[in-house]
Amino acid sequence: MAVLVIDVTRSFAGNEERFVSALLELYAPLEPEVVVIGLEPQRFVLDALNKNVDFRVTSTGYEPQVRLEIAALVRERAARDPGERFLVSSHHRSVQAKEGELAPLASVFETVHPRDVLRRPPRAAEELIAELMPVREALEVLRTVLRQVDASNRPVMKTDIRSLLTRFDERFSRQRYPAARAPQLITHLLDAAVAEGVVRLIGNDPLVYVQLAEESRQGSNNHPAGTSETHSLVQCTVESKRSDFRPETRSQELQYALRVQDFGPHAEVREALYEAISRVTANSVEDASIKELVHAAVRVARDESPSHFPRKMGENLAKEKYPWRNLEGFIVRLLVRGGMIVDSDGKEMPEGPIWALRQGHLAPLPSDWPIRLDAELVLAIVRSRSDVSWQDGVDLAGALYLNRTEQYVERIDRIVELLFTRQQIDVAADMGYLRPVSSDGELDMRGTP
CATH class of the missing domain: 3.40.50 (Rossmann fold)
Incomplete structure (x- = not known):
């Protein structure tokens, strides 16, 4: 046995x-x-x-x-x-x-x-898809659901594709159709869609976004010769009328790598929020929930913010129009990624839905907890981009802190050193770019140019 x-x-x-x-x-x-x-x-x-x-x-x-x-x-x-x-x-x-x-x-x-x-050889992708439905039909279903959610302008996470498909066509349901349980079915479908020019994939696993290609195909041909469409998030620019954000500088490109993941960085208010968290936790009851602490801290940060946030393009953003609720969700995700949310038994909670995480409690904070949280932002950038190098230190400071002074560049250096110490990143010897370390402790070369 x-x-x-x-x-x-x-x-x-x-x-x-x-x-x-x-x-x-x-x-x-x-x-x-x-x-x-x-x-x-x-x-x-x-x-x-x-x-x-x-x-x-x-x-x-x-x-x-x-x-x-x-x-x-x-x-x-x-x-x-x-x-x-x-x-x-x-x-x-x-x-x-x-x-x-x-x-x-x-x-x-x-x-x-x-x-x-x-690494064992998988079954042919077309064979897996064809067991469920004809490949052309599967691609048309994918195209239809992506149109419904306006994915040409608002890319969706790869992990959401299955649920979108299932809502439209129940044949994608794992529970009802055995063929839908085929390993890597969605990955194979997306690969076929990329080959047919239906979609573009933005980023690298595990943080991949899917963009419907048909309405912004013209912009996809602007890559320098020899570069990959998935080489960087910004090279797959979303031509959206709903956002005035267009990456023009290197710092904006690095910021965009976080924005497309809906992961901040809220550079205008993040440090003020950290300070508010310190003050709120110092005065809170011992068993206060994350919901109570974060809501109170965001309220403090909002009340103490200036009346307007400057914008380089267009009118300044009024404080009342700032996405404060989005900021609440962002800081909860950041805290759980930093290992700082625990359950009622004091055990670290895994990343999950915001509603569930808000029921947790704040773990005892280490003295350098803001640096550790900012390290999660740098790690998210490295995971989604394959071209972050030593030369980007100043631009990372600009992206995360809107400040390129020596003090903030040194903070970036400290963050990168922390990620090295925790064996979460390494350097690709051939190009000198930062790379995330995969779960088996080896260099993750996905997304290498």
């Missing part, structure tokens, strides 16, 4: 099903008992696979916690049946290396690296 333990806590959102499916296919001859360790929102993996899988919920996905749970599982089962074969696959480096609590059990189980599994 074999036991296959699959940890999906650090899988990219939307990639869990492909990861689990690849392992099940690889070890099908063993007919293993399958245990999947994941976060509660990842339970959909079971529904999509429609197989007998023991799904065990872990509260945080924090690496030491996951390592403890895997060690306890292996130890318990090995004691019960010493003859069982254990196979463990996880994106966490210390699990793959059998460190910590797993070290004494190193001889009991084998590890399977996710990278090796996910």
Whole structure:
């Protein structure tokens, strides 16, 4: 008897099903008992696979916690049946290396690296799509739903495509149609759409946006020779009459990389908001919710802001018209990415819907918490652009702080050093560009020019 333990806590959102499916296919001859360790929102993996899988919920996905749970599982089962074969696959480096609590059990189980599994040859993309409907029909459905949401002017996240398609045509529903459960179905459909000129993809996994190409195709031909359409977000400029923002400088390009993700940077008010958070938390009751704290802090920042925010083009923006609600959602997302929102048991909450995160509580803040939050912004830029280098230090300061003085450039240097220390970024040796480090600890070369 074999036991296959699959940890999906650090899988990219939307990639869990492909990861689990690849392992099940690889070890099908063993007919293993399958245990999947994941976060509660990842339970959909079971529904999509429609197989007998023991799904065990872990509260945080924090690496030491996951390592403890895997060690306890292996130890318990090995004691019960010493003859069982254990196979463990996880994106966490210390699990793959059998460190910590797993070290004494190193001889009991084998590890399977996710990278090796996910490199297995996939089925032909057209074959996967055709099992659901003719490829041309699938592309027409995609074109229709993107028109409905005005995706030529307002690109939508790749992770939202499935739900948009399902609302329009139920054949895309995983629950109703087995063919819709094919691994990477949406990715293959989008690849076909790119090849047909239906859409453009903006950014790199896991932060990819889909833009309907037909109404802004003229602008797509303005790339310098030899560059890729996905080389940078700004080279896929959204020709929208709804926004007066047009990247003209390098700082604006870097800002746009965040704006297209709806992730700030709210450079005019972000530092004032940080200060307001410090003051509000110092005077708040101990069990105040994120909802209460953030709402109060945004109100303080709004009340103390100037009557107008300057704009280089057109009229200045009146304080009353500033997107304060958007700012509330932004700071909640920023806090959870920085690991600063905990549940009622004091455990770090994973990223999820704003409504749910607002019920959490603020973790004890480290002394450099504003730097750590700003590091999440820099990391988001690096993940979506493939051309951020040393020369961009001044422009990053301009993008995040609207200030290019030495003080703010040094702050950018400190942020980049922090990301290096946390092994979240590295430098591509060939070009000198910053690169996000993938979940298996290796350089993520997706999006390399």
